[in-house]
Amino acid sequence: MANRFGFPDLGIGLGLRTVHYGHLLEHWPDVGWFEIISENYMQTAGRPLYFLDQIAERYPIVMHGVSMSIGSTDDVDMSYLADLKALRERTAALWVSDHLCWTGVAGRNTHDLLPMPYTEEALRHTAERVRRVQDFLGAPILLENPSSYVEFAGSCMTEWEFLARLTEMADCGLLLDVNNIYVSAFNHGFDPAAYLGGVPFDRVAQMHVAGHTNQGTHIVDTHIGPVIDPVWELAREAYGRAPGTSLLLEWDAEIPPFEDVHREALKATAFVGQREPESPAAHEPRGPAARP
Amino acid sequence: MSEPTDAASASSIAVRAGEQVGVPLEGGPAEAFVRERASATPNRHPAHAKASANVERSPRSSGHASDVRAPPLDVPLRSLQHWFARAVMHPGGVADGIEQHAAHGGLGVSLGDVERVILPSSRLAAIERLAIYGDAYRARLVECLADDYPALEYAMGDDAFEALCLRYIARHPSESPNLNSFGRHMAAFCRSEERPPLVFGSDLTALEWAMVEVLHAPSTEKLELARLATVAADRWAGARFAPSATVRVLEFAHPVNAYFQAFRTDRAPSVPAAAWSATAVFRDGATIWRMDLGRAMHALLMALLGGTPLGPALEALAAAGQLTEEEGTQVMVWFRDWVRHGFFARIETD
Numbered sequence: 272m273a274n275r276f277g278f279p280d281l282g283i284g285l286g287l288r289t290v291h292y293g294h295l296l297e298h299w300p301d302v303g304w305f306e307i308i309s310e311n312y313m314q315t316a317g318r319p320l321y322f323l324d325q326i327a328e329r330y331p332i333v334m335h336g337v338s339m340s341i342g343s344t345d346d347v348d349m350s351y352l353a354d355l356k357a358l359r360e361r362t363a364a365l366w367v368s369d370h371l372c373w374t375g376v377a378g379r380n381t382h383d384l385l386p387m388p389y390t391e392e393a394l395r396h397t398a399e400r401v402r403r404v405q406d407f408l409g410a411p412i413l414l415e416n417p418s419s420y421v422e423f424a425g426s427c428m429t430e431w432e433f434l435a436r437l438t439e440m441a442d443c444g445l446l447l448d449v450n451n452i453y454v455s456a457f458n459h460g461f462d463p464a465a466y467l468g469g470v471p472f473d474r475v476a477q478m479h480v481a482g483h484t485n486q487g488t489h490i491v492d493t494h495i496g497p498v499i500d501p502v503w504e505l506a507r508e509a510y511g512r513a514p515g516t517s518l519l520l521e522w523d524a525e526i527p528p529f530e531d532v533h534r535e536a537l538k539a540t541a542f543v544g545q546r547e548p549e550s551p552a553a554h555e556p557r558g559p560a561a562r563p
Numbered sequence: 564m565s566e567p568t569d570a571a572s573a574s575s576i577a578v579r580a581g582e583q584v585g586v587p588l589e590g591g592p593a594e595a596f597v598r599e600r601a602s603a604t605p606n607r608h609p610a611h612a613k614a615s616a617n618v619e620r621s622p623r624s625s626g627h628a629s630d631v632r633a634p635p636l637d638v639p640l641r642s643l644q645h646w647f648a649r650a651v652m653h654p655g656g657v658a659d660g661i662e663q664h665a666a667h668g669g670l671g672v673s674l675g676d677v678e679r680v681i682l683p684s685s686r687l688a689a690i691e692r693l694a695i696y697g698d699a700y701r702a703r704l705v706e707c708l709a710d711d712y713p714a715l716e717y718a719m720g721d722d723a724f725e726a727l728c729l730r731y732i733a734r735h736p737s738e739s740p741n742l743n744s745f746g747r748h749m750a751a752f753c754r755s756e757e758r759p760p761l762v763f764g765s766d767l768t769a770l771e772w773a774m775v776e777v778l779h780a781p782s783t784e785k786l787e788l789a790r791l792a793t794v795a796a797d798r799w800a801g802a803r804f805a806p807s808a809t810v811r812v813l814e815f816a817h818p819v820n821a822y823f824q825a826f827r828t829d830r831a832p833s834v835p836a837a838a839w840s841a842t843a844v845f846r847d848g849a850t851i852w853r854m855d856l857g858r859a860m861h862a863l864l865m866a867l868l869g870g871t872p873l874g875p876a877l878e879a880l881a882a883a884g885q886l887t888e889e890e891g892t893q894v895m896v897w898f899r900d901w902v903r904h905g906f907f908a909r910i911e912t913d
Binding site: 420 | 641652691742744781
């Protein structure tokens with residue numbers, strides 16, 4: 272564990288996906304932990320929770336959201352946060368993360384991770400909202416660097432400078448997605464090494480790796496296919512600066528059988544030296560996860 | 564567009580109403596919610612979206628940065644987000660969205676000024692970069708609707724379904740942080756938006772949405788068969804039954820459950836002729852079930868789920884001539900099936 276928040280090193284984890292429910296409930300494989308997309312288990316009282324409850328009983332869970340809309344100029348959605356908090360309590364999730372982005376405005380939701388301008392105004396605005404969210408949840412959150420496809424002409428700092436200042440001002444953590452760094456570096460023409468040079472690694476409590484789709488003119492963060500070697504190399508570099516950070520593979524399109532996704536995630540042992548999962552009583556129901 | 568075209572070939576099968584009345588059929592959409600919500604960006608360009616097409620109206624689409632660039636506009640965050648969202652969500656594409664926003668007194672950015680807000684890359688013009696978000700917005704929501712309505716997508720064919728979805732997205736943009744209920748207006752939309760209305764499509768949509776509702780409904784207490792044995796004989800006529808939250812009963816003008824079953828089992832159904840049908844959709848544990856109902860079954864079940872006591876419900880059925888002599892002997896069989904499948908949360912005999 273290297274992060275200043277004391278979030279534990281869970282080893283190598285996987286994103287929990289519906290197509291794998293059957294395999295998981297039949298085989299209970301040795302996986303360090305699962306990350307859930309929070310919204311897939313909110314505003315539902317039925318089948319999604321039927322599966323999640325069983326999985327959360329046996330594996331550590333962390334929550335990764337896509338709708339906090341932390342950078343939006345709409346009011347903070349307290350109803351959403353209440354649902355988020357309830358889900359955290361239900362799953363005993365070890366931490367909650369979302370993205371440095373906004374998803375909508377004027378009451379409309381695009382369900383996309385829309386880019387922020389990196390300005391002083393946006394920095395103050397977002398930091399204030401992160402503090403409000405953390406006060407409500409009673410714990411620090413992690414914000415992920417998103418993939419982006421545009422840059423704003425009015426930005427006055429780099430993304431990594433923005434993130435470093437934001438996490439400092441709001442005293443929040445960072446979910447470092449090295450695939451997103453690779454994607455955005457291609458799309459915007461910056462040096463990934465410069466990005467890593469500006470990351471406050473003592474605030475990095477989790478990392479993501481994923482596949483993507485290169486369209487020639489730009490790269491789309493599709494979470495498809497295996498992770499390419501340059502992304503693993505970036506992960507190796509990042510992990511070297513924050514050893515003991517929980518690492519997770521995201522695979523969201525054309526998802527193969529569980530064993531294939533798991534095998535891809537375990538490449539982390541070779542590429543970044545991340546250890547294999549500690550098998551936290553994977554076959555036995557476990558008690559509520561300890562709060563960080 | 565009228566009724567869905569038969570997307571299947573000459574090898575498609577015809578389905579009819581009433582073939583499997585009273586038989587529970589397992590399963591909702593195969594691998595429901597395969598395309599669940601995620602942080603990934605869809606790599607799909609909706610065929611009917613104009614976002615990309617309209618990019619050609621941009622003054623410069625070569626993607627090469629200008630040697631001389633106008634100074635950036637100093638735009639407050641809130642104004643910037645309204646402008647960006649308007650462009651991304653506009654049904655006509657990002658260029659139309661920008662023009663319309665400017666025309667309505669929003670951020671005064673013409674198409675020629677877009678680069679004062681968004682920088683071009685070495686490969687894409689500013690508006691082409693913005694269109695990536697416009698395409699992704701529509702693609703994600705189309706995927707969501709395809710997730711909820713796979714049989715409707717099959718019945719209509721990919722292109723017609725996508726066109727329908729894009730009109731739906733324009734009419735019913737999401738106002739929730741969650742997509743679970745995004746498609747809830749589709750049945751009404753099918754009835755109202757088309758001329759002539761999509762009657763079969765609306766029926767099929769209602770069935771598929773019932774499965775989504777049941778999937779997300781809370782598990783409630785379940786009336787057990789053993790409880791029935793404890794009810795005194797003189798209490799039965801006045802017995803009321805509280806409905807389970809995980810059951811829906813629907814009435815259709817087409818045999819949509821038979822169609823859905825044929826679709827789900829890869830038997831390439833053709834769009835059926837109009838014929839009355841009714842279906843109960845319910846969930847037991849994690850499994851969704853569908854059961855077709857005859858007219859008498861439907862009338863009785865609707866009465867019971869609506870709170871009518873058993874005695875008056877049966878009397879009304881008989882008085883209306885809806886219960887044949889043979890069906891009269893089957894009522895208790897139906898009733899026990901409904902109890903066993905969890906249609907009722909509890910019985911009230913007081």
